Amino acid sequence: MLSYILFIATIGGIYGLLALSLNLIWGGVGMVNLGLAGFFAVGAYASALLTTVGHGPIAAGWLIALVAGGVAGLVVTLSTTRLREDYLAIVTLGFAETVRLVASNEIWLTRGTDGISGIPGPWKRALGPDFNAVYFLIVVLALLVVFFVMRRIDRSPYGRALRAIREDAQVAQVAGKPVLRFKTEAFVLSAAIAGLAGALYGHFTSYIAPDMFLPLITVYIFLAVASGGTGRPAGALVGAYLVMTLLESSRFFVEWIPGVTAVQRAALKELLIAVALIVVLRLKPSGVLPERVPPAPRPS
Amino acid sequence: MTNIRIGRRAALAAGVAALASPAVVRAQADPIKLATLTPLTGAGGPYGPVMAKAAASVVEEVNKAGGVLGRRIVLVSEDDQTNPEAAVRAARKLIDVDKVAAIMGTWASSVTTAVAPLCWESKTFLCTVSGADSITLLPHQGFLIRTQPNSKLQVTRVGEFILSLGAKKAFTMIPQTPFTQSTFDILNQVLPKGGCAHQSLIYDDKKTTYRTEVDQALRTSPDVILANGYTPDTVVLLKDLYRAGFKGKILGFAYSINQKLVDQVGQPEVVEGVYNFAPASAEGSSAFEKAKAASGSANPDPYTCQVYDHINLVLMAIASAKAATGEAIKENIRKATMSGGKVVDNAVDGLKEIAAGGKVDYAGASGPCDFDEKGDILDCKFRYEQIKAGKFTLVKIA
Numbered sequence: 001m002l003s004y005i006l007f008i009a010t011i012g013g014i015y016g017l018l019a020l021s022l023n024l025i026w027g028g029v030g031m032v033n034l035g036l037a038g039f040f041a042v043g044a045y046a047s048a049l050l051t052t053v054g055h056g057p058i059a060a061g062w063l064i065a066l067v068a069g070g071v072a073g074l075v076v077t078l079s080t081t082r083l084r085e086d087y088l089a090i091v092t093l094g095f096a097e098t099v100r101l102v103a104s105n106e107i108w109l110t111r112g113t114d115g116i117s118g119i120p121g122p123w124k125r126a127l128g129p130d131f132n133a134v135y136f137l138i139v140v141l142a143l144l145v146v147f148f149v150m151r152r153i154d155r156s157p158y159g160r161a162l163r164a165i166r167e168d169a170q171v172a173q174v175a176g177k178p179v180l181r182f183k184t185e186a187f188v189l190s191a192a193i194a195g196l197a198g199a200l201y202g203h204f205t206s207y208i209a210p211d212m213f214l215p216l217i218t219v220y221i222f223l224a225v226a227s228g229g230t231g232r233p234a235g236a237l238v239g240a241y242l243v244m245t246l247l248e249s250s251r252f253f254v255e256w257i258p259g260v261t262a263v264q265r266a267a268l269k270e271l272l273i274a275v276a277l278i279v280v281l282r283l284k285p286s287g288v289l290p291e292r293v294p295p296a297p298r299p300s
Numbered sequence: 301m302t303n304i305r306i307g308r309r310a311a312l313a314a315g316v317a318a319l320a321s322p323a324v325v326r327a328q329a330d331p332i333k334l335a336t337l338t339p340l341t342g343a344g345g346p347y348g349p350v351m352a353k354a355a356a357s358v359v360e361e362v363n364k365a366g367g368v369l370g371r372r373i374v375l376v377s378e379d380d381q382t383n384p385e386a387a388v389r390a391a392r393k394l395i396d397v398d399k400v401a402a403i404m405g406t407w408a409s410s411v412t413t414a415v416a417p418l419c420w421e422s423k424t425f426l427c428t429v430s431g432a433d434s435i436t437l438l439p440h441q442g443f444l445i446r447t448q449p450n451s452k453l454q455v456t457r458v459g460e461f462i463l464s465l466g467a468k469k470a471f472t473m474i475p476q477t478p479f480t481q482s483t484f485d486i487l488n489q490v491l492p493k494g495g496c497a498h499q500s501l502i503y504d505d506k507k508t509t510y511r512t513e514v515d516q517a518l519r520t521s522p523d524v525i526l527a528n529g530y531t532p533d534t535v536v537l538l539k540d541l542y543r544a545g546f547k548g549k550i551l552g553f554a555y556s557i558n559q560k561l562v563d564q565v566g567q568p569e570v571v572e573g574v575y576n577f578a579p580a581s582a583e584g585s586s587a588f589e590k591a592k593a594a595s596g597s598a599n600p601d602p603y604t605c606q607v608y609d610h611i612n613l614v615l616m617a618i619a620s621a622k623a624a625t626g627e628a629i630k631e632n633i634r635k636a637t638m639s640g641g642k643v644v645d646n647a648v649d650g651l652k653e654i655a656a657g658g659k660v661d662y663a664g665a666s667g668p669c670d671f672d673e674k675g676d677i678l679d680c681k682f683r684y685e686q687i688k689a690g691k692f693t694l695v696k697i698a
Contacts, residue, residue, distance in 0.1 A: 004396030011389065101504070104476045114434045114478045115384075115413055205388055206417050211410040212385045251378070251393060262356070263349040266340035266379035 012244035013139035019236035021193035027231035030166030038096030041213035043195025069195015115209025229287030342382030384414035427610035432478035459490030471522035475505035554578035580683035587645035591665035609664035
């Protein structure tokens with residue numbers, strides 16, 4: 001049981017990183033990034049390839065994942081500077097699908113739909129059954145670092161500028177804020193975090209394949225951020241664990257229901273998750289931990 | 301500036317603590333726990349539910365007859381959602397919480413490849429119906445068997461069938477899958493030997509029209525086209541081939557060219573004369589009849605037959621080992637089917653024989669179920685059908 005909880009808490013932590021990444025870009029700047037799964041995949045593949053084909057150290061893999069995610073983010077923002085809202089959402093969704101198609105078809109590089117197996121985990125052999133616990137700590141550490149950076153940004157003048165762009169980019173521009181630079185920086189940082197999450201995922205489960213990076217994961221993270229509280233890092237984090245708790249605990253609830261077949265149970269599980277999320281958003285429309293905008297310091 | 305408020309900390313802690321809430325402690329003592337991990341939702345949705353049902357009825361029968369080693373069997377069923385990410389979470393729950401000795405019925409190749417490392421690391425036995433060659437090449441230390449013939453065996457038979465149709469120029473149209481490259485390699489070997497030229501292309505299975513692909517194929521004037529996709533894209537492909545006036549023979553796998561495809565195409569003349577083929581279940585065998593009863597279906601698909609075999613084999617392996625662990629199943633699964641003992645077609649009879657000190661040789665619903673050291677089945681029959689007036693008619697089983 002303990003190793004299961006550790007496993008789920010680790011995956012929850014990785015979802016948490018993705019939620020923090022999305023919260024920065026969606027909650028912070030108001031850019032709808034439906035391509036989260038794509039950046040997640042870029043990071044996962046970059047690190048997996050470096051450590052399996054390139055035999056590089058795992059830490060270098062994580063670093064490369066950060067860089068690769070960031071570079072992908074830079075390319076996407078610079079090619080979509082004129083797009084906003086729905087149009088940006090469509091292009092980013094397209095980006096994620098493109099990443100998945102490249103991963104499926106460029107077999108020489110990614111081993112195609114077979115996926116990459118045997119991705120090393122840090123000290124996996126030496127740790128044996130303790131691997132899950134140690135990896136959990138690594139993920140928590142990464143999560144905490146990213147969380148505090150996000151909170152620092154959230155409360156800083158930089159964060160206020162981002163929020164101003166979210167509310168009205170034109171007004172921010174008039175006030176002298178370099179909107180494009182802010183957007184690009186935030187997007188690159190957000191994509192880099194998603195890339196890191198991908199690398200952490202790959203080294204934990206030891207296997208990645210294009211099928212793992214379907215848009216479903218982006219939907220989960222949107223649910224996490226929406227239910228946790230858009231625009232607040234702690235909200236994103238709580239939301240990620242809330243979604244993971246719902247996904248997993250619903251397994252156990254449906255086992256108690258007598259007289260239903262396996263299929264009905266699977267359907268009930270999905271239903272339960274949906275109902276729970278609707279209830280959360282009905283009772284707390286702006287999320288469990290709604291955004292708080294601290295007043296700007298008054299000039300003294 | 302960065303003062304931390306207890307409220308946030310508490311909320312964070314509550315989130316983490318909530319994870320522990322499903323930790324319902326259940327009696328782990330006596331029953332033997334096994335699991336099915338089949339696709340109940342997602343692309344495998346049409347197959348998984350029947351598979352889970354077949355395994356559940358076998359367990360019910362065995363429990364009625366007194367269980368295994370005097371212990372009751374509890375079968376846990378989880379949904380892999382035809383998605384490796386979700387499957388890994390489900391498998392972790394089965395391994396760590398339910399502590400099952402074996403997981404049966406993983407369907408999609410990507411799901412099996414994702415779940416397999418968890419299984420061999422935790423010494424849990426895995427039985428799968430996935431076809432990708434790479435699966436049995438994983439370092440699984442014997443903790444994996446599959447009842448689906450690998451793509452090498454399947455494609456070789458397809459090549460031989462194409463030759464038997466008298467083809468001189470064959471063309472393969474296939475989307476990108478784990479067996480795309482191996483399909484090309486094998487056909488490029490098998491077909492030229494029989495005097496048939498072979499060319500091929502890879503298409504994107506999400507497209508809504510394949511006119512350019514069809515033009516490209518017809519430029520080589522093939523007499524046989526192998527349409528090697530899944531149902532949705534093959535529907536479009538067959539229509540475009542018909543529109544382009546292709547008069548040669550078309551064939552494909554039965555998992556895509558099935559009744560659903562005929563219904564979706566909606567024009568009998570488009571599918572008239574199309575061949576399909578599939579690894580044949582041991583139709584007419586007594587185990588097949590039992591699988592019929594267990595699944596409650598008059599015509600159980602090959603995957604259902606295979607899961608029926610998985611559960612029977614695992615139960616008999618546990619009985620011969622006198623222990624219900626993954627390790628014990630791994631050591632004994634071949635004893636249940638390749639021992640040269642009494643031929644049985646279900647676990648209830650087999651368990652009696654084993655309890656009486658005899659040897660059993662299981663003959664399954666999907667075939668003889670004999671495995672090589674990698675976990676692949678040694679032999680399998682194939683079933684070839686042709687669509688005539690909108691109905692599938694048997695060509696041969698060989």
